[in-house]
Every structure is written in C-alpha cells, then in structure tokens.
Amino acid sequence: MEEGAHQREKSGLEEVTLRILGSKSTTAADTETATSSRPEVLSLRERPNASALIIGGGINGVGTFRDLALQGVDVALVERGDYCQGASGASSHMIHGGIRYLENGEFRLVRESVVERNRLLNLAPHYVKPLKTTIPIFSTVSGVLSAPLRFLTHKQQGKPKERGAFLIKLGLSLYDSFSRDGGTVPRHQFKGRTKALAELPALNAGIKYTASYFDASVHNPERLTLDVLQDGEKAGRTADGTRNARATNYLAVTAITADGVELTDQLTGESFTFTADVIVNATGAWVDKTNQAMGAATRFMGGTKGSHIVLDHPELLAACNGREIFFEHTDGRIVLIYPMGDRVLVGTTDVDADMDKDAVCTAEEVDYFFDLIGHVFPAITVDKDSIVYTFSGVRPLPRHDETAPGFVSRDYRIEREDHTIAGKPVPALSLVGGKWTTFRALSEHLANDVLALLGVERQVSTATLAIGGGADFPATDAAVEAWITAHATDTVDAARVAVLLTRYGTRAAAVIDYLQAGDDKVFESTHELSTREVAFMVENEQIGHLVDVLIRRTSLAFRGLVTAELLDELAQALAAPLGWDAATRTAEIAHAQDTLDRFHGVQVQSLIA
Numbered sequence: 001m002e003e004g005a006h007q008r009e010k011s012g013l014e015e016v017t018l019r020i021l022g023s024k025s026t027t028a029a030d031t032e033t034a035t036s037s038r039p040e041v042l043s044l045r046e047r048p049n050a051s052a053l054i055i056g057g058g059i060n061g062v063g064t065f066r067d068l069a070l071q072g073v074d075v076a077l078v079e080r081g082d083y084c085q086g087a088s089g090a091s092s093h094m095i096h097g098g099i100r101y102l103e104n105g106e107f108r109l110v111r112e113s114v115v116e117r118n119r120l121l122n123l124a125p126h127y128v129k130p131l132k133t134t135i136p137i138f139s140t141v142s143g144v145l146s147a148p149l150r151f152l153t154h155k156q157q158g159k160p161k162e163r164g165a166f167l168i169k170l171g172l173s174l175y176d177s178f179s180r181d182g183g184t185v186p187r188h189q190f191k192g193r194t195k196a197l198a199e200l201p202a203l204n205a206g207i208k209y210t211a212s213y214f215d216a217s218v219h220n221p222e223r224l225t226l227d228v229l230q231d232g233e234k235a236g237r238t239a240d241g242t243r244n245a246r247a248t249n250y251l252a253v254t255a256i257t258a259d260g261v262e263l264t265d266q267l268t269g270e271s272f273t274f275t276a277d278v279i280v281n282a283t284g285a286w287v288d289k290t291n292q293a294m295g296a297a298t299r300f301m302g303g304t305k306g307s308h309i310v311l312d313h314p315e316l317l318a319a320c321n322g323r324e325i326f327f328e329h330t331d332g333r334i335v336l337i338y339p340m341g342d343r344v345l346v347g348t349t350d351v352d353a354d355m356d357k358d359a360v361c362t363a364e365e366v367d368y369f370f371d372l373i374g375h376v377f378p379a380i381t382v383d384k385d386s387i388v389y390t391f392s393g394v395r396p397l398p399r400h401d402e403t404a405p406g407f408v409s410r411d412y413r414i415e416r417e418d419h420t421i422a423g424k425p426v427p428a429l430s431l432v433g434g435k436w437t438t439f440r441a442l443s444e445h446l447a448n449d450v451l452a453l454l455g456v457e458r459q460v461s462t463a464t465l466a467i468g469g470g471a472d473f474p475a476t477d478a479a480v481e482a483w484i485t486a487h488a489t490d491t492v493d494a495a496r497v498a499v500l501l502t503r504y505g506t507r508a509a510a511v512i513d514y515l516q517a518g519d520d521k522v523f524e525s526t527h528e529l530s531t532r533e534v535a536f537m538v539e540n541e542q543i544g545h546l547v548d549v550l551i552r553r554t555s556l557a558f559r560g561l562v563t564a565e566l567l568d569e570l571a572q573a574l575a576a577p578l579g580w581d582a583a584t585r586t587a588e589i590a591h592a593q594d595t596l597d598r599f600h601g602v603q604v605q606s607l608i609a
Contacts, residue, residue: 035268036265036270038267038542040246040247040249040542041248041251041270043246043248044076044263045272048272048273048274049274049275050075050246050274050276050277051276052074052075052076052276052277052280052454053075053078054075054076054078055079055253055279055280055283055290056079056280056286056290057079057081057083057084057229057247057249058083058086058088058089058225058284059084059088059221059224059225059436060088060282060284060434060442060443061079061280061282061283061431062083062229062232063439063442064282064447065077065228065232065245065247066228066231066462067232067443067462068447068450068451069231069232069233069245070235070459070460070462071459071460072459073244073451073454073456074236074244074245075232075236075245075246076245076246076247076274077229077232077246077248078248078253078263079247079248079251080250080251080252080266081249081250081266082250082545082548082552083222083229083249083542083552084222084226084552085552086284086285086286086394087284087285087303087394087395087396088436089222089391089551089552090308090391090392091221091436092306092308092336092345092348093217093345094215094216094218094437095117095121095128095215095216095217095437096113096131096437097110097114097175097178097437098110098113098410098435098437099172099175102171102174106411108411109438110175112441113435113438114178115441116437116439116440116441117215117216119440120216120218120437120440123464123466123467123470124224124467124470126468126470126473126501126502126504126505126506127219127221127223127224127505128216128218129216129217131216131323131324131338132322132323132324133214133215134200134210134212135168135212135326135327136204136210136327136376137164137165137168137208137210137211138204138206138207138208139165139208140164140165140166140208140209165190165208168211169190172188172213173188175213176188186213187213188211188212188213189212189213190210191210192209193208196209200319200321202318202377202380203377204377217324217340218436219340220555222552223503223504223553224467226468226552226553227468227469227470229247231467232245233245233246233247248542251264251265251266252266254271254293255294256293256419257273258422259275260273260421261274261275261276261279261294266544273422277454278454279294279419279421279426279427279428279429280428280429280431281428281429281431282446284396285353285355285394285395285396285397286301287300287301287396287430287431288300288301289355291428291430294419294428295419296419296428298417300399300415300430300432301397301398302352302398302399303353303355303394303397304350304353304394304395305349305350305351305352305393306347306348306350306393306394306395307347307349307361307365307390307391307392308345308348308390308391309345309346309366309369310344310388310390310391310558310559310560311345312386312388312560313380313382313386316337316344316377316382316386317342320338320339320344323338323339324337325337325338326338327376329375330375333350335347335348335372336348337372337373337376341559342559343388343558343559343560346372346373347369349365353395358598358599359392359394360390360392360599361390361391361392361601366384366390370382370383387601388559388560389557389558389559389600390601391599391600392599396431398413398432410433410435412433412434412435412442413432413433414429414430414431414445415429415432416428416429417430429446429449429450431446440463444461444463468505469505469508470505471505471506480501483501483506484497484498487501487509487512489516491515491516492516496522496527499527499528500512500533503554511536514533515530515532515533518532520533523566523570523573524569525569526566528556529570531573534549534573535573535576535577537553538574538578539577541553543574543578546567546570546571546591547592547595547596549570550566551595557596557600560602562602562604563604564604564605567592567604568589571588572585592604
C-alpha cells in the first residue's frame with residue numbers, strides 16, 4: 001500500500017509474480033508459497049517487532065523513517081510496491097512554495113514550503129536545483145473582483161477569469177516576503193511585452209507582461225527518496241551490527257491477526273506477523289484502504305488525479321529558454337511547461353480520482369496538454385509522436401466532498417486511531433495530505449508525535465543535515481568538472497563518471513569503487529548502465545523487478561530511452577545477482593513491457609519471438 005498511487009502497476013506485478021511462482025495467488029491463503037531470500041524481509045521475519053512500524057514507502061513515509069532512525073528509535077518500514085512508486089513518483093517534479101495556495105489563504109503552508117524549498121536547495125543540491133519560472137500575463141486588472149470571493153469561499157465564482165498583473169504582482173510580493181529568512185533565490189521581476197518577447201520570442205504575442213521568479217525542481221524524486229531511505233538505514237546501524245532501522249519494499253499489510261500485523265511478500269507470497277508499539281499509516285491516497293486492511297473504517301481521503309506528459313520536442317525546449325512556463329489556462333487550472341534536460345515536461349490535470357481504476361493519462365488529458373501549449377506558444381505544433389512518456393498519480397488530499405479539486409487544501413494533518421493488535425491497544429497515526437516540498441518538516445512533525453507516544457526525547461533535527469549524495473556536492477559547474485576529472489579512471493571514463501554523479505550525487509564515489517572491484521561491462525544498448533552497476537543496485541537498492549531499474553533507479557524510461565535491446569540486456573544483467581532463470585527473465589521483460597504500455601504510454605517490442 002504505497003503513498004499515492006499509480007494504481008500501481010499492480011495487476012501487471014501480480015501477473016509476473018504468478019509466472020515466477022507458478023501458483024494461483026500471492027496472498028496468505030496460498031497453499032504453496034516460496035520462502036523469501038531477501039535480507040530485508042529476513043531481518044523483519046527473524047525479529048518481528050519494532051517500536052514503530054511505518055506503512056508506505058513514499059517520500060513522507062521514508063522521511064519519517066529517517067527522522068525516527070536518527071533519534072535512535074527501533075523503526076521498520078514496509079511498502080507494498082517499490083519505493084516512490086505512487087504519488088511521490090508522479091509529481092510535477094517541483095520543489096516550490098506554492099504561490100497559488102495564497103489565494104486559498106494557506107499562508108502557513110506557503111511560508112513552510114518556501115522555507116523548506118530553500119533548505120532542500122542546500123541539503124540536496126545533487127537533485128534539487130533552482131528553477132526560473134515565468135508567468136505570461138494577458139491582462140492588467142482581470143480577476144481583481146473575483147479573487148476575494150475565491151479567497152473567502154474556496155469556490156470558483158462563475159466563469160474562470162485569469163489573474164491579471166495586479167493580482168500576480170501582489171501575490172509575488174507576498175511570496176518574496178516569505179523568503180527573507182534564509183532566502184536563497186532572487187526576488188521576482190516584471191517585464192513589459194516588448195522585453196518579454198525579446199527574451200521569449202515564441203510566446204503568444206497577445207501577452208501584456210511576464211513575471212519571473214525562482215522556485216526549484218527535483219529531477220530525480222525517486223533517487224532522492226532512496227537517499228533519504230539509505231540515510232535512515234545507516235543511522236539505525238549500531239556498533240555491534242544490530243539493525244534498528246529496517247525497510248522493505250514489495251511487502252504488504254494484508255490483515256490484522258491475533259498475533260499481529262500480517263505482512264505478505266509480494267514477490268513470493270510468504271506471510272508472517274509483525275508487532276509494533278506505534279503504527280504510522282503513510283500510504284497517501286490509500287490511507288483509508290490501509291486502515292480497512294487493519295480492521296478500521298476511516299473516510300479521511302479524497303485524492304485527485306494528476307497527469308503529465310514528457311515530450312522530445314527541440315523547438316518547444318528552445319522556446320522555454322531554460323525556464324518553467326507557469327500559467328493559468330483558460331479553464332482556470334494552473335498548468336506548467338518546463339524543460340528537464342533535453343525533454344519537456346507538461347502538466348498537470350486535477351480531477352477527482354476513482355481509487356478502483358488505474359490512474360493513467362487519458363487521451364482527453366493529452367488533448368488538454370496540447371491545447372495549453374498552443375495557448376502560450378501558438379506557433380509551435382505538438383503531436384502525439386513527440387510524447388516519449390506519460391505518467392499519472394493520485395494526490396493524497398483530504399476528503400473534500402463538494403469542494404472543487406483546485407481549492408482542496410494541500411496542507412496535511414495527522415489523525416489517530418487505536419487498534420487492538422496481539423491483545424493490546426496500539427496507537428495508529430494516519431497521515432492525511434502532504435506535499436513533496438514539505439516532506440522534511442512533515443516528517444519531523446510526524447516523528448515528534450511518534451516520539452511522544454514512545455516517551456522518547458528528540459536527539460537531533462534534520463533541518464541542517466545533508467541528504468545522501470548531497471553531502472559535499474560540488475557547488476559550481478567548474479567544481480562539478482573538477483570532481484568528474486578527479487574520479488575518472490582508465491576503466492571508468494569521465495563521461496561515465498558524469499552520469500554516475502548525476503544519478504548518485506557524491507555517493508557516486510562509492511559506486512565507482514564498486515565498479516573497479518570486479519569485472520564490468522558497459523551496456524551496448526545504453527552507455528548509462530553497466531553490468532556491475534546493476535549488481536550494485538541489487539546489492540544496495542532493493543531491486544524487485546526489472547522495471548524498477550528503468551523507472552525508479554534511472555531516468556531511462558522517463559526520457560523515452562527504453563528499447564527492446566535494453567530490456568534484454570538488463571534482464572541478463574539482473575539474472576545472476578537475483579537468481580533469475582530463463583523463464584523468469586522472459587516474464588520480467590513481459591512485465592516491464594506491460595507496465596510501460598499500460599501506465600506510461602510506451603510501447604517496446606520484444607526481441608523474443
């Protein structure tokens with residue numbers, strides 16, 4: 001039960017597991033199940049208790065895991081799918097203060113978000129980068145009358161009216177004021193039509209102004225989540241080798257029994273029970289379903305679906321001129337277009353989600369994205385041939401009944417329910433809401449609540465602790481080049497080091513050492529992977545399926561670089577460290593193809609006849 005939800009690649013995952021096991025089901029009711037050999041599962045099974053059990057491996061669950069581990073708490077985390085597989089991996093890849101939340105009166109959230117944005121720029125500079133953002137503005141005073149009503153009622157008043165320059169100026173001035181304490185980005189700037197079009201000539205000539213300000217982006221949210229997780233695991237290792245911070249993916253909460261919380265391995269079907277003094281439900285949009293599995297009926301959640309497309313479109317990339325274009329579309333929805341490397345990300349929608357259906361980007365949403373591109377860049381033609389990847393997730397928003405999705409609070413709250421587990425009452429904290437930008441502060445808040453229940457004092461704050469490969473990350477382009485030069489070797493050349501630094505931050509140094517400690521071969525299908533790096537991922541990053549490497553350990557799928565040759569070569573490289581036979585390799589390739597097609601709009605032909 002992961003945070004948020006691509007409804008999870010779930011059915012495809014179950015299908016490939018069935019092929020591997022040769023059984024009818026992967027639940028505890030099976031008469032035949034395989035025994036897990038994964039060390040992470042064995043660690044939980046052999047010592048089936050902890051002070052705190054966190055359910056959900058999205059960024060908020062993982063952040064809370066790290067925080068508690070740093071306090072010396074014996075903590076365990078389980079995730080039904082892969083880490084960052086749900087909403088955490090389906091975000092707009094932005095670390096931002098949320099300027100549009102000002103209109104909803106969420107000043108506390110905006111202030112916290114700006115402070116946390118500034119922190120992450122310093123704590124995770126390997127993944128979080130400054131992002132210049134430009135708003136095209138088509139009027140001067142439009143929306144002045146309707147905005148106060150939206151603020152007071154949290155409802156759209158009549159036909160949507162775009163925000164004019166006056167309102168945007170007011171909002172950005174307030175936004176800047178929140179950055180005064182520890183601010184690390186420049187203040188906003190306004191430009192008139194002539195200067196704006198000189199800077200961005202492809203913009204709609206009907207604009208009157210542009211407003212530019214800085215937020216931040218996270219180009220590798222999945223890997224940042226892994227860094228946070230590994231920081232927690234490292235903090236939980238004691239001098240005598242005891243592991244007091246244990247985390248496992250592909251392990252689901254399936255029931256409450258007389259002996260404890262039933263956990264079922266999604267790769268083998270094996271089940272065992274686990275007990276804890278406190279339970280944290282951080283499964284995002286699935287919070288209610290997780291509580292239901294534990295015998296408690298709750299109605300906290302009301303998630304909304306958001307979709308995105310990734311384009312390979314050099315003309316649109318050039319038109320953005322290295323910045324995000326952030327604006328209000330004709331229906332009043334705030335949308336964005338921005339470059340990520342040599343690709344362009346376009347999003348997002350905001351519609352009520354049906355949790356019983358797969359969260360996928362629909363044809364209607366694709367048409368909506370093309371329409372919004374045409375609104376801002378009317379001379380640029382975009383068609384479906386330019387799409388290399390699509391993704392969709394369910395935001396973990398609170399239940400909102402008649403409130404329109406765009407007006408639902410992005411803030412969070414913590415609800416407490418008590419469960420009777422193994423004959424005693426166990427407090428369970430459910431996280432309702434939460435956003436990427438504030439994960440560190442949210443995790444600290446949630447961890448404090450757990451510490452209070454356990455009677456444990458906080459030992460350290462995470463406010464100034466570098467995250468993973470962000471420690472000592474080179475601060476300038478020249479310093480990056482120097483780092484690459486210093487770590488290049490005869491067997492790992494500078495180009496390969498650059499890829500590793502981008503992927504792991506300064507943890508790349510340990511990866512390079514690992515690559516040189518044995519025979520290694522760079523893939524023929526891509527220069528961005530090698531056989532020994534794949535082995536490193538298996539050994540250190542809990543690979544459950546082939547598709548984990550394509551989507552969440554690398555950005556190869558996101559950039560549309562998956563080929564049939566890559567699938568075959570990756571399956572071969574994973575076979576030895578994971579003990580896959582020929583039938584399993586074939587099943588894993590089929591599962592990857594199905595996942596990419598069904599959830600991401602990517603069709604990859606098979607090499608297998």
